Amino acid sequence: VSALYNIVDQIFIGNSELSTLGNAATGVVFPVFVIAQAFAWCIGDGCAAYLNICQGRNDTQTAHKAIGTGITFTLASSILLLCIFYPLKTQALTLFGASENSIGMAVEYLNVILAFFPVYMLSNMMNSVIRADGSPAWAMASMLIGAAINIILDPLFIFGFHWGMTGAALATGIGQLFAFLAGLWYFHH
Numbered sequence: 001v002s003a004l005y006n007i008v009d010q011i012f013i014g015n016s017e018l019s020t021l022g023n024a025a026t027g028v029v030f031p032v033f034v035i036a037q038a039f040a041w042c043i044g045d046g047c048a049a050y051l052n053i054c055q056g057r058n059d060t061q062t063a064h065k066a067i068g069t070g071i072t073f074t075l076a077s078s079i080l081l082l083c084i085f086y087p088l089k090t091q092a093l094t095l096f097g098a099s100e101n102s103i104g105m106a107v108e109y110l111n112v113i114l115a116f117f118p119v120y121m122l123s124n125m126m127n128s129v130i131r132a133d134g135s136p137a138w139a140m141a142s143m144l145i146g147a148a149i150n151i152i153l154d155p156l157f158i159f160g161f162h163w164g165m166t167g168a169a170l171a172t173g174i175g176q177l178f179a180f181l182a183g184l185w186y187f188h189h
Contacts, residue, residue, distance in 0.1 A: 001140070002033075008150055008151050009169075009171070010026055018105065033120075044070065051063050051132045108166055112172075123143075142183050146180075
């Protein structure tokens with residue numbers, strides 16, 4: 001489902017006036033998503049494993065601290081990645097394969113995506129914890145909600161409002177925001 005965001009963006013961008021250059025631009029941003037996911041899943045899976053150990057010992061106090069630490073560390077990691085990718089975005093995108101023709105669109109797309117990095121990473125981290133807490137259906141539903149929002153908003157923003165790459169990135173970011181909010185809702189209740 002996480003890769004679906006990029007696939008959906010590719011489909012709608014490829015069928016818009018942005019065409020193949022737009023597809024190339026989103027393609028070179030995809031490794032940035034993968035790097036963010038790697039950090040979020042590493043922290044989330046470690047937190048989830050520790051949560052299960054705490055649950056086995058009936059140690060809810062330590063479990064809550066572990067989740068809080070995981071959230072804090074994920075947020076800090078997202079800010080660190082923002083501090084790395086934002087000033088070095090042109091160099092990173094060139095390293096990932098952007099050409100002179102696609103770099104402008106790739107930077108436009110990445111600028112918006114980076115704004116949603118904290119919620120994107122926290123959503124991925126929290127899903128690991130939600131699954132470990134015995135609610136894999138909730139974790140999947142939160143991911144599907146975000147993907148569905150992206151599918152709905154992509155054509156609206158790209159074709160309806162003619163926002164191009166910014167519209168595609170906003171649709172992705174808003175979808176990720178809804179997935180994050182679904183994860184927060186789980187922890188609140």
